[in-house]
Amino acid sequence: xxxxxxxxxxxxxxxxxxxxxxxxxxxxxxxxxxxxxxxxxxxxxxxxxxxxxxxxxxxxxxxxxxxxxxxxxxxxxxxxxxxxxxxxxxxxxxxxxxxxxxxxxxxxxxxxxxxxxxxxxxxxxxxxx
Amino acid sequence: xxxxxxxxxxxxxxxxxxxxxxxxxxxxxxxxxxxxxxxxxxxxxxxxxxxxxxxxxxxxxxxxxxxxxxxxxxxxxxxxxxxxxxxxxxxxxxxxxxxxxxx
Numbered sequence: 001x002x003x004x005x006x007x008x009x010x011x012x013x014x015x016x017x018x019x020x021x022x023x024x025x026x027x028x029x030x031x032x033x034x035x036x037x038x039x040x041x042x043x044x045x046x047x048x049x050x051x052x053x054x055x056x057x058x059x060x061x062x063x064x065x066x067x068x069x070x071x072x073x074x075x076x077x078x079x080x081x082x083x084x085x086x087x088x089x090x091x092x093x094x095x096x097x098x099x100x101x102x103x104x105x106x107x108x109x110x111x112x113x114x115x116x117x118x119x120x121x122x123x124x125x126x127x128x129x
Numbered sequence: 130x131x132x133x134x135x136x137x138x139x140x141x142x143x144x145x146x147x148x149x150x151x152x153x154x155x156x157x158x159x160x161x162x163x164x165x166x167x168x169x170x171x172x173x174x175x176x177x178x179x180x181x182x183x184x185x186x187x188x189x190x191x192x193x194x195x196x197x198x199x200x201x202x203x204x205x206x207x208x209x210x211x212x213x214x215x216x217x218x219x220x221x222x223x224x225x226x227x228x229x230x231x232x
Contacts, residue, residue: 053143060200
């Protein structure tokens with residue numbers, strides 16, 4: 001049996017996933033979360049960013065029982081289990097929506113737009129949703 | 130002529146549906162926020178004054194199940210917005226004249 005894991009030099013790229021949509025109005029948020037969890041299995045350098053309405057994905061205390069949709073907000077807690085530890089939330093987006101870091105379902109790094117520009121420019125691949 | 134019911138289901142941060150609604154809704158209109166439209170109901174949100182500015186001549190409603198789904202039940206909503214359930218939604222449609230959905 002070939003062991004693919006040890007063949008050749010390991011190439012690690014920086015992948016950034018940019019979330020800009022609210023959680024339930026469209027399918028973007030759920031799809032992106034699933035993509036991140038799949039991608040996390042490939043041992044790359046993964047960052048997940050929440051800007052604009054994307055910050056609403058992380059709001060605590062979501063209860064979807066009355067709208068008949070899956071509440072996937074707890075799944076963000078699995079990012080840590082998959083060793084996705086670079087999770088950024090844009091400060092400006094959070095403030096515009098009347099939210100603070102205490103309103104969020106997982107620990108994140110709140111960064112200003114100017115800081116996020118720098119982090120974004122360092123990536124090899126940026127995937128937006 | 131009975132007053133209109135306007136329904137907004139888009140986030141005010143993402144689309145201009147709420148702006149268009151507020152521009153074209155006449156005095157006495159009822160405005161119901163549903164789905165991502167409920168983000169407009171957050172008291173501390175940056176555009177809250179858009180709604181408070183029309184509070185005097187329009188009545189505002191937001192759909193409770195959509196508020197709960199988005200985790201906004203523990204957050205202050207703009208004073209004067211009435212939270213309704215699905216039955217309240219039906220009542221609003223029945224009580225008003227034409228319904229305009231700002232898709």
